[in-house]
Amino acid sequence: MKRITIAIDGYSSCGKSTMAKQLAKEIGYIYVDSGAMYRAITLLALRNHVFATDGTIDHELLRTLLKEAKISFRRNEKSDVAETYLNDENVERDIRTKEVSSHVSPIAALPYVREALVEEQRRLGKDGGIIMDGRDIGTTVFPKAEMKVFVTASSRIRAHRRYDELKQKGQEAPFEEVLKNVEERDYIDSHREVSPLRQAEDAVVLDNSNLTREEQAAWLITLYKERTEA
Numbered sequence: 001m002k003r004i005t006i007a008i009d010g011y012s013s014c015g016k017s018t019m020a021k022q023l024a025k026e027i028g029y030i031y032v033d034s035g036a037m038y039r040a041i042t043l044l045a046l047r048n049h050v051f052a053t054d055g056t057i058d059h060e061l062l063r064t065l066l067k068e069a070k071i072s073f074r075r076n077e078k079s080d081v082a083e084t085y086l087n088d089e090n091v092e093r094d095i096r097t098k099e100v101s102s103h104v105s106p107i108a109a110l111p112y113v114r115e116a117l118v119e120e121q122r123r124l125g126k127d128g129g130i131i132m133d134g135r136d137i138g139t140t141v142f143p144k145a146e147m148k149v150f151v152t153a154s155s156r157i158r159a160h161r162r163y164d165e166l167k168q169k170g171q172e173a174p175f176e177e178v179l180k181n182v183e184e185r186d187y188i189d190s191h192r193e194v195s196p197l198r199q200a201e202d203a204v205v206l207d208n209s210n211l212t213r214e215e216q217a218a219w220l221i222t223l224y225k226e227r228t229e230a
């Protein structure tokens with residue numbers, strides 16, 4: 001069967017990575033979390049004090065760090081899940097903290113950061129048989145992807161999911177604060193100049209506000225079959 005390219009884009013905390021991982025496992029494709037790459041660069045920026053106290057960014061330092069950064073994904077044998085590595089260090093946990101979440105959008109809005117990461121993403125997907133999730137995969141990274149999904153859900157539902165996720169990790173935060181962070185990220189992601197979050201014309205919309213995981217998985221596999229059998 002033809003090994004296609006699958007792009008899954010959408011708002012934050014829509015469950016994109018959960019659905020993409022599950023689909024990848026089911027059909028034997030490689031899964032790449034492009035958001036993890038922007039998060040890894042943000043972690044690197046925070047560790048190296050790229051942000052001044054007023055939030056301004058030291059671009060010269062960031063450009064140097066970006067040039068030296070090596071991001072990779074390696075399978076965890078125990079959990080059978082791919083984890084993010086930054087310069088050979090497993091940063092899977094460290095890139096999911098509140099601190100990284102609240103600094104990642106300005107980093108992801110920088111044209112030179114996007115240029116470097118998009119190049120790397122295309123390299124990872126050059127042979128097909130890949131599912132990549134993010135914000136600009138169907139519009140910029142793989143505009144010719146055979147299957148494009150644009151995922152959405154209401155901001156309150158997404159904030160609830162994020163709130164539960166943080167609580168599980170012992171990083172509990174007030175719900176209103178989580179909701180504010182989700183809405184702020186939506187705004188920055190969809191209003192930035194370079195590759196803003198938007199639905200590709202040929203993407204299929206999936207509103208999963210009221211879908212169970214099983215219903216969503218069935219929806220995805222049906223679309224995948226349609227695209228590969230066509």
Ligand code: DC
Nearest residue numbers: 012034035038104105108134135136
């Ligand atoms: O999907 P996520 O929440 O882990 O993404 C983290 C941030 O990276 C988010 O603010 C949007 C940004 N991002 C992006 O700009 N382009 C992508 N392809 C993926 C993520």
